Amino acid sequence: MPSSAAKSASDQSPVIPMLINGEWVAPSRVYDVVDPYRGEVVWQAPNTTAAELEKAISSAVAAKKIIAAMPGYERAAILRRVGALLAERTAHIAEVMARETGKALRDANGEVARSQDTIDLSAEEAIRIEGAHVPLDGSQMGAGKIAMMLRFPVGVVAGITPFNAPFNLACHKVAPAIAAGNSIVLKASPQAPMVVHELAKMFVDAGCPKGAVNVVYGAEAGPALVRDPRIDFVTFTGSSRVGADIKAGSGLRRVALELGGNGPTIIAADADIAQAAPICARSSMRLAGQSCISVQTVHVHRSLYEPFLAALVAGVKALKLGDPLDQSTDVGTLIDENAARRVESWVAEAANQGAKIMTGGKRHGAAFEPTVLANVNATMKVVCDEVFGPVVSVMPFDNLDDVLTMISDSNFGLQCGLFTRSIETAITTIRSLRTGGVIVNGPSTWRTDQLPYGGIKDSGIGREGPRYAIREMTDERLVVFNM
DSSP states (O other), X not given: OXXXXXXXXXXXXXXXXXXXXXXXXXXXXEEEEEETTTTEEEEEEEOOOHHHHHHHHHHHHHHHHHHHHSOHHHHXXXXXXXXXXXXXXXXXXXXXXXXXXXXXXXXXXXXXXXXXXXXXXXXXXXXXXXXXXXXXXXXXXXXXXXXXXXXXXXXXXXXXXXXXXXXXXXXXXXXXXXXXXXXXXXXXXXXXXXXXXXXXXXXXXXXXXXXXXXXXXXTXXXXXXXXXXXXXXXXXXSOHHXXXXXXXXXXXXXXXXXXXXXXXXXXXXXXXXXXXXXXXXXXXXXXXXXXXXXXXXXXXXXXXXXXXXXXXXXXHHTSOBOOTTSTTOSBOOXXXXXHHHHHHHHHHHHHHTTOEEEEOOOEETTEEOOEEEESOOTTSHHHHSOOOSSEEXXXXXXXXXXXXXXXXXXXXXXXXXXXXXXXXXXXXXXXXXXXXXEEETBOTTOOOTTSOXXXXXXXXXXXXXXXXXXXXXXXXXXXEEOO
């Protein structure tokens, strides 16, 4: 694979502008964005200054009354126009994503296609924001009165997005915010700025009011954005460590935090291995394992352990590691060489502690071979922490209750997969697990964008998905009519 040493091309590289108050603003300082596969500088992104961030927040504050006063059908129309533009620009956006993140082009195309759903669903929900009638005849004091709960925009939303699904997760911040009648300041991932710029361009081209969407960049802007008292709501996707910092600094303001996970999937004694093994192989390596719900540990009933492990290894070996821009590539690079080195060290540490590398285990610059580990235990980092790389571990079990206890006692609680033919096993698992979601006869990785998505414990607070994000981004107001 090409060297990951960055080749400087800064003086020829395009410079991404910021979007502030409906205008494209040239940055006063920039940093290089490097293609992790080729090691080339592909463009330069703004390193937003405090003064530039101030302008972005002030613009959002000024615009919040304008977007809140816009009727739902007009907000929906903006989002539908964004969706139409996205359909025209899919191939370009996918290629941009592959260049700056190393994501395989087929995965990048899949993400952009999903983003179409996110935008379209948000448009539909913009005209369905509803409250509830509260019956008062149940008490003497309330009898004869009318009460209802109504929903109103929170005001200014701060959205902070990660590199691993940089376009769709930005859509999950911006589209529900606009649908709900809020303005937003979006802070893009430092490693994936251009795809967010492409999203911002579509909102401008679709006629979004000036200041309703503002986009800033760089590592410094995030903490300052969260601390600003004019921000009414924070929505963040990223690591549990940063999420904890945001929660600690948010004060009484509400937050939605979609954080880390360690992707457990259970293969029960009655599971169909022919169905489960190929799904787990692909789901553990999709996005080079850089997903908080990536299948990371597969708990297999001992009676199926050997044949499942053999089938999983065969499925993983069939995946092609290579150039992210090659349509035949299944697994591209990690986000950068430092990430690949960390994964390499975790696998080496597990091997030193007795784990067996069944396939893979080698690093090539910013890429890491799809890797299957056996003979692991619950204390290894590759099991109990979030690998965020193309590594899957397989553990046998004898008693399902022991596995459910282990998963529930984990610091994480995002999603768990379960393969079984038994309704009883499925219901027992659903009732026993402390986790945000259980996917029956599917892997932990499965997600469709209209569902409520999120976790508990160190995996987060709140739910994403347009309908549910809009609920998070609106305030409830009680109205009582004394008749």
